[in-house]
Amino acid sequence: MSGAVGVLAIVDFAPGSRLAGVKNLMFGRWARVPGVTFFKVLGSGYEGGFGVRPSFSHQGLFAVFGDDAAADAWLASSHQLKLYRERSTSWLTMKLRAYASRGAWDGVQPVSLSVEKPSSGVIASLTRGSIRLSRARTFWSHAAGAQEAIAATPECLLAVGLGEAPLFRQCTFTLWRSEGALDAWSRSGAHSRASQAALSGGHFSESLFARFVVSEVRGTWKGNRAESLMTIPSPPGRGLD
Numbered sequence: 001m002s003g004a005v006g007v008l009a010i011v012d013f014a015p016g017s018r019l020a021g022v023k024n025l026m027f028g029r030w031a032r033v034p035g036v037t038f039f040k041v042l043g044s045g046y047e048g049g050f051g052v053r054p055s056f057s058h059q060g061l062f063a064v065f066g067d068d069a070a071a072d073a074w075l076a077s078s079h080q081l082k083l084y085r086e087r088s089t090s091w092l093t094m095k096l097r098a099y100a101s102r103g104a105w106d107g108v109q110p111v112s113l114s115v116e117k118p119s120s121g122v123i124a125s126l127t128r129g130s131i132r133l134s135r136a137r138t139f140w141s142h143a144a145g146a147q148e149a150i151a152a153t154p155e156c157l158l159a160v161g162l163g164e165a166p167l168f169r170q171c172t173f174t175l176w177r178s179e180g181a182l183d184a185w186s187r188s189g190a191h192s193r194a195s196q197a198a199l200s201g202g203h204f205s206e207s208l209f210a211r212f213v214v215s216e217v218r219g220t221w222k223g224n225r226a227e228s229l230m231t232i233p234s235p236p237g238r239g240l241d
Contacts (some may be wrong), residue, residue, distance in 0.1 A: 004037070004115025005071040006096035006212060008124070009061040009084060010160055010221075017087035018056050025059050028080055035070025038110035039063045041080075042162040042171055060162045060173070062126070064110050071095060075218075085219075092219040092229075096124055096212035103128075103208035111210045122157065123179050124212040125210055128171040129204040150174070155181035155227050158221075175214065175229060182211075 013021035028041040044058035061080065075093060076079065099118065102109040105128055105161040125181040150159050158175035176182040217229060 003067070003097065003178075004110065004112045005065045005068055005114070006101055007061075007063045007065065007071055007075065007093060008096060009081060009091070009093045010162075010173075011059060011084040011088045011091040012014075013057045013059075013087055014089050015057070018113065019085055020083060021057065021059060028061075031080055033063065033074060033077075033078075035065050035067075035074065037064050037066055038105070038108070040164060040171075042164060044160070044162055044241060052169060060160060062162075062171070062173075066153070070179075084154075090219070090221045092217065092221050094124070094214050095216040095217070096214060098210050098212050101208070101210040105208045109208075115213050118179065118213055120178060121212055123175065123176055123182065124214050125174045125182055126171065126210045126212070127208070128184075129207040131168045131170065131203055132205050133168065150185070153185055155185065179211070 011021070025041060025043055029039070031039075033039055040062050042060045042062065044055040044060060063071075063074070065074065075095075081091075081093065084093075098111045098113050098116040099115050101109065101113060102110070111126075150156050155177045156174055157177065158173075160173040162171040162173060163169055164171070174182070176185075221229065
């Protein structure tokens with residue numbers, strides 16, 4: 001299959017390997033990654049959530065490759081992913097193909113569309129924003145309610161709070177049973193109120209919203225094999241806690 005391929009990786013470093021995790025967070029952005037067109041090593045909120053307190057064990061990575069061959073070669077040989085596998089209590093990787101995207105990340109559009117909108121099946125959503133300093137307090141006042149709402153939503157199979165920098169450069173990755181489930185949730189409750197406040201209040205100086213078809217999920221999370229996230233009714237540990 002041709003076209004751009006995204007890779008999302010998340011990890012929970014084992015207690016004895018957290019220093020290695022911090023070093024990767026600091027220096028991993030300069031890793032040599034053949035075939036990559038976009039690459040970010042990302043920290044996480046405390047317990048993997050969306051709050052302002054950082055985590056010292058959880059982190060993630062988002063990369064985009066020009067094609068499957070480049071993505072597969074990196075997945076097979078990456079020293080960073082080897083670190084994730086060997087020094088963690090849990091890790092996941094998944095390949096992503098975008099069917100919708102708008103906005104920018106660091107002044108570029110990193111995600112190009114490579115598949116049609118699916119009629120059914122599990123989909124992923126990535127939201128990233130640079131929060132204006134003057135709007136940070138207001139933005140974060142909505143975070144707790146939105147996190148509680150998504151944790152109580154069985155249609156959400158995985159929710160990860162990530163970021164390039166505390167407070168101001170945030171990224172959220174979620175996995176849903178279907179696009180309809182994501183649409184229904186986004187139009188209701190605390191998330192809808194938070195989204196409307198962010199848009200009307202001009203909270204972001206830059207933002208990106210993208211949706212993906214998911215393939216080749218690997219690893220384990222909270223004792224569940226990665227593939228089970230695509231099928232189990234209500235998996236425990238939707239976040240990175």
